[in-house]
Amino acid sequence: MNKTSRRKFIKNSTAVVTVAGLTAIFPKLYAAVGADRKIRIAAIGINGMGWSDLNALLKHPDVICTALCDVDNNVLQKRIKELEGRGIKAKGYTDYRDVLKSKDVDVVVIGTPDHWHCLQMIEACQAGKDVYVEKPLGNSIAECRAMVAAVEQNKSIVQVGQWQRSQQHFRDAVAFVHSGKLGKIRLVKAWAYQGWMKSIPVKPDAAVPAGVNYDMWLGPAKKQPFNPNRFHFDFRWYWDYAGGLMTDWGVHMLDYALLGMKASKPISIMASGGKFAYPQDAAQTPDTLTTVYEFEGFNIQWEHATGIDGGPYGKDHGVAFIGNNGTLVLNRNGWEIIPEKGRMEGVAFQRAVDDGLDLHAVNFIEAVKSRDSSVLNCPVKAGAEIAIFSQMGNIAYRTGKKIYWNPDTWSFSDAEADQLISAPYHNGYRLPKV
CATH class of the missing domain: 3.30.360.10 (Dihydrodipicolinate Reductase; domain 2)
Incomplete structure (x- = not known):
């Protein structure tokens, strides 16, 4: 995706999708969700597609953001202020390991550079989190194999950010x-x-x-x-x-x-x-x-x-x-x-x-709520392949x-x-x- 396309995603991500609208489009999801508590999401790596992914997920009424993480504190503070302007208060971190320790996080979005995807996704799964990880899944063949094994071992719900599949x-x-x-x-x-x-x-x-x-x-x-x-x-x-x-x-x-x-x-x-x-x-x-x-x-x-x-x-x-x-x-x-x-x-x-990124986000939340990875449009094996x-x-x-x-x-x-x-x-x- 080029810089212009990424900016369009970020610009469009502030649009509000109503509960009624989502219910009409995704009745299966809302039949399963009921009145369950909200899914608490943290985003790691928020300068580009990680930010777009988070905002697509935040359009879902069952999702809240509790934490943001970036090694660039300038980016981190900018994003915290942007969320505050929308009435969302998220805790800021510069070390992703602190995010994974948090009991206020259910799902992690990984939008870091490719060479970090493997370690952060595997550690997130081992910490009991579900994950939305940007593409490409891993930065080597060996990494991809390890990532598939980690998801299978920890039974995590992992969606890879190849949104065209939606x-x-x-x-x-x-x-x-x-x-x-x-x-x-x-x-x-x-x-x-x-x-x-x-x-x-x-x-x-x-x-x-x-x-x-x-x-x-x-x-x-x-x-x-x-x-x-x-x-x-x-x-x-x-x-x-x-x-x-x-x-x-x-x-x-x-x-x-x-x-x-x-x-x-x-x-x-x-x-x-x-x-x-x-x-x-x-x-x-x-x-x-x-x-x-x-x-x-x-x-x-x-x-x-x-x-x-x-x-x-x-x-x-x-x-x-x-x-x-x-x-x-x-x-x-x-x-x-x-x-x-x-x-x-x-x-x-x-x-x-349709909007592939928004649909991909909702598909992920459907899988998280139902604990059914079979509904994912891009599960970890597909991303690895x-x-x-x-x-x-x-x-x-x-x-x-x-x-x-x-x-x-x-x-x-x-x-x-x-x-x-x-x-x-x-x-x-x-x-x-x-």
């Missing part, structure tokens, strides 16, 4: 793919062309900003001097903390490629790309990338590019299921069918009509090899690729053994 038009499009009307599907393309993302200029290291607990921000990441390029939003473009567009947008678009094809584990993965647009800038992850996943009888192809919006089919993001009879093109705005001449009827653009799939693309790119995955041994055919299955932990932190 939108009706995405479901309608996948149902059409499953109908067989497209004929044999030989190729699925998924892409994100991000014209808004320009070059990350090289900046010198600097003093840690006042009010920021930088050691806590780094957590398990490699110790190094503070640099503004690696902080807040732009952490995404550094391997120490995230996986670039492959895991930022890839988990969204490739998720629907897998759902449409009822697929999960590829036979092989190869990738080619680099810093073609901005070779001298400060980012580490590729600004241009093509990744090909081989399956039995079809391929899935990922493309991303920064600085330009001219993606396939004239769309800056999307998924295309290319069949013998026609092609279904899907993105956040809607879907359509482009027919092969004389083989099927086209379908005019079916526009999105697509995060691992996207990380495989990065591993292929970083090794420069065509790699083969063995689902029985959870390993690749290549020793160099196997070294990237786990993200290194530093500063005394360890990947939890679950």
Whole structure:
């Protein structure tokens, strides 16, 4: 999601949804809720999507916010004041471990950088909390496996923030793919062309900003001097903390490629790309990338590019299921069918009509109230599957090899690729053994 889209979510999150309106849309939920006490939520990491997620949850009448947490006290105090202006009093924390100890918190929202998701989600589950965790679920294949095991062991309700799974038009499009009307599907393309993302200029290291607990921000990441390029939003473009567009947008678009094809584990993965647009800038992850996943009888192809919006089919993001009879093109705005001449009827653009983030939040609360994880639209296993799939693309790119995955041994055919299955932990932190 780009900066503009995130700002729209934050702006829209202050809208009030009435109890009557929610009851009409989600009668099953309100039949189960009754007059139970409110669900007390804390948000950890509140500068971006963590804040948007919290506000989507706060639209639900059975939810209250009791705590906020951020390592940047400037952000923390700003958000506390924003909630106070809406009549909500939340206690502020700068250490997430204090939040997990609180008896006034039932649910934790994790909106921290990717390299923190695993530790915080597992510790939250072990503390008896339910969790709404931002995507990608984990920052490595090993982390994702540990996170799934922790949820199963602690019986926590965990929703991963892939909110498109809660939108009706995405479901309608996948149902059409499953109908067989497209004929044999030989190729699925998924892409994100991000014209808004320009070059990350090289900046010198600097003093840690006042009010920021930088050691806590780094957590398990490699110790190094503070640099503004690696902080807040732009952490995404550094391997120490995230996986670039492959895991930022890839988990969204490739998720629907897998759902449409009822697929999960590829036979092989190869990738080619680099810093073609901005070779001298400060980012580490590729600004241009093509990744090909081989399956039995079809391929899935990922493309991303920064600085330009001219993606396939004239769309800056999307998924295309290319069949013998026609092609279904899907993105956040809607879907359509482009027919092969004389083989099927086209379908005019079916526009999105709902708010995926709000629906995803309500779906999560339904599961929390009913203690039924089976109703979740993106449970931890689904989040792990697509995060691992996207990380495989990065591993292929970083090794420069065509790699083969063995689902029985959870390993690749290549020793160099196997070294990237786990993200290194530093500063005394360890990947939890679950």
